Amino acid sequence: MDIGIEAPTATDAMIDEAIALVRGARVAVLTGAGVSTDSGIPDYRGEGAPVRTPMTVQTFLASEHARKRYWAGSHLGWRNFGAAQPNRGHLALAQLERAGNVAGVITQNVDGLHRRAGSRHVVELHGSMDRVVCLQCGQHYARQAIADELETLNPSIDLSTAIRPAPDGDVEVDDVDAMVIPACTVCGGVLKPDVVFFGEFVPITTFQAAAALVTSSDVLLVAGSSLVVNSGIRLIEQARRRKLPIVVVNRGVTRGDSRAAVKIDAGASETLVAFADALTGTGALAHRGV
Template sequence: MAPGIGAPAEADVLLDEAIGFMRGAEVAVLTGAGVSTDSGIPDYRGEGAPVRTPMTVQAFLASERSRKRYWAGSHLGWRTFGSAQPNAGHFALARMEAAGNVNGVITQNVDGLHRRAGSRHVVELHGGMDRVLCVSCGQHYARQAIAERLAELNPAIDLDTAIRPAPDGDVEVDDVDAMTIPACTVCGGILKPDVVFFGEFVPTDTFQAAASLVRGADVLLVAGSSLVVNSGMRLIELARRNKLPIVVVNRGITKGDSRAAVKIDAGASETLVAMAAALGA
C-alpha cells in the first residue's frame, strides 16, 4: 500500500481503506507521543523535536546528585503533565472502545490521558508519571503528594526560577546540590517515578498484557508513534506474525511503515475523530 499521504483526495482514499479494515473488527490500538501533542505535551522524537540526553536508570540509582537533578527537572515537567487535558483523539478512542470497535489501548505515553479520557482497558507500557514508587520496598505514592513534599523540603528555593528549560529541551538547575529530595516514608529508600527509564525493560507482565490485546484483535492501529522504541516494534512484529492488518497514523516516517497495510501521514487527533465518526462511535 501507499507509504504516505499526498493530495487530499489520496488522504481520503487511505482513510477509507483504513476504516474498511476496522469496520466490524476488533481493533487493538498502540499510541505514542503524537497522540498527546494536541494536549500540549511535546513529542520528543517527532520532526523538529529538540535533542535531549535522557536520564538512565543506572545514573539515577548510582548518584544522589543525578537524582537531585532529575527530580528538579521532573518537578518542572510535572506541571505540564499535571495540567494537560485529554484531546479529541483521546476521547475518540474512548468512544470507539465503548462502542465495541476497540478492545483496548496500549500506550507508550506516561501522561495518563487515555485513562482520564475514559478509556477503560489501557496498558501503559512505560508506566505513569502520576505515580511514584520506592525502589527498595515497592511502596507507591501519588505524584502530586511527592510534588508537595519536594516544595516543602526546599522552602528556600524558588522552584519557579531555580529550574529553567534549556535550549536543548533539558533543564538547568541553580545550585542542584542545595536541593533536598524526598525519601520513602516507609523504609527511607530511593523514590522514582513509576515509569520505565532508559536502560530499563518493560515489565514482563505489562508487555504480556499488551501482547494479549494484540492477539485478541483483528487489526492493529498505531497512532502517533514513530515506533523507535523496541517495545512498540515487538508488538508490530506480533501483529505481523498473526497476520493482522496494521494501520499506521503518524506525521512522518515510522519504523513500521514497511509492515503497514495502510499508512496515513496525518495528525492523530483529526484522523482518530474521523475514524470514530465513520465507525458510528
C-alpha cells in the same frame, strides 16, 4: 465546473480504506507521543522536536546529585503534565472503546491522558508519571503528594525560577545540591517516578498484557508513534506473524510502514476523530464539546 466541493485527497482515500478495514473488527490500538502533542506535550522524535539527553536508570541509581537534578527537572515536567488535558484523539479512542470497536489501548506515553479521557482497558507500557514507587520496598505514592512534599522540603528554593529550560531541551537547576528530595516514608528508600527509564526493560507482566491484547484482536492500529522504541516494534512483529492487518497513522516515516496494510500520513487527533465519527456516528464527538 463545481468550485464548492473539494475533491477527496490521497489522505482521505487512505482514511476511508482504513475505516473499511477496522469496521466490525476487534481493534487493538498502540499509541505514541504524537497522540498527546495536541494536549501540549512535546513529541520526542517528531519534526522540530528538541534534542533531549534522557536520564538513564544507571545514572539515577549511581548518584544522589543526578537524582536531585532529575527530580528538579521532573518537577517542572510534572507541572506541564498535570496541566495537560485529553485532546480529541484521546476522547475519540475512549468513544470507540465504549462503542465496542476498540478492544483496548496500549500506550508508550506516560502522561495518563488515555485513562483521564475515559479509556478503560489501557496498558501503559512505560508506566505513568502520576505514580511514584520506592525502589527498596515497592510502596507506591500519588505523584501530586510527592510534588507537594518536594515544595515543602525546599521552602527557600523557588522551584519555578530555579529550574530553567536549556537550549538542548534539558533543564538547568540553580544550586541543585541544596535541594532536598523526598524519601520513602515506609523504609527511607529511594523514590522514582513509576516509569521505565532508558536502560530499563518493560516489566514482563506489562508486555504480556500488551501482547495478549494484540493477539486477541483482528486489527492493530498504531497512532502517533514512529515505532523507534523496541517494545512497539515487537508488538508490530507479533501482529505481522499472526497476519493481522496493521494500520499506521503518523506524520512522517515510521519503522512499521513496510508492514502496514494502510499508512496514513496525517495527525493523530483528526484521523482518530474521523474514525470515531465514521464508526459510531458522524459528528459524535461534536456533541461532547470537543
